[in-house]
Amino acid sequence: MAVWLADMWYSRKQRLTGKSGAMKHLPENIKVLYIASDCMEPYVEIITVKDSKRRQSLCSSDDSEAEELSYHDVLPVLSDHSLLLDDHHLEKLAAQMPARTRGYQWQLVYSTAVHGSSLKTLYRNMAEVDSPVLLVVKDMHKKVFGAFSSDPFRVSKYCYGTGETFLYSFNPDFQVYKWSGVNSYFVSGNWDSLQLGGGGSGFALWLDADLYRGSSFSSPTFHNAPLSTNEDFIVQDLEVWTVQN
DSSP states (O other): OOEEEEEEOOOOOOEOOTTTTTTTEEOOOEEEEEEEEEEEEEEEEEHHHHHHHHHHHHHHHTTTHHHHHHHOOOOOOSSSSSOHHHHHHHHHHHHHHHHGGSSSSSEEEHHHHHOOOOOHHHHHHHTOOOSOOEEEEEEEEEEEEEESSSSSOOOOOBOOOTTTTTEEEEEEEEEEOOOOOSSSEEEEEOOSEEEEESSSSSSSSEEEEEEEEEOOOOOOOOOOOOOOSSSEEEEEEEEEEEEEE
């Protein structure tokens, strides 16, 4: 069945006619959907922008609605409640992630609130993961930052990852730092620490074995500014999400 949908957005200057015939303003956060198909009468549905985005994220790729909507307007669906990510974070991050991650639910692999603060536990929880991961950190100054890694975190003698890997921060404005092409020091991990980016005076992001202390410096790998409030920081909460089909 072919189903088509037309979106009508109204700004503050545009108006709708009420039952009384008088013109009234339509709030900016309201979306009017006109829906029709071959087997039903056309109808109009009024929903909020947030509801619209949630619905879009659950639509099948076969729907013409999904084909017409920009991925930048779609919020990912999370398997669990996040203590660190709100809709604003999700929208900004999803727009930066590679196309191969789109349309899949985000699964919570590790959380300090659930699993305790241990890098060994983080590695153990990712032993069977074979998909990209999103690292989210909140420091004691309430700043949220982290990294998208093309590969799950693991102990390795050598650096791993691809140019899909990037860093980000909300300060509070969103900043993203993509691969510079200078070197390939994307991710490296051992039992004592996890590191992302390198080649300069320090790692772009470094976390200790207890996932309690960390540091962030500018690095040639991403040409990033320090992600945290201070170059050395204390972790308040940390989560790792994976995108699996």
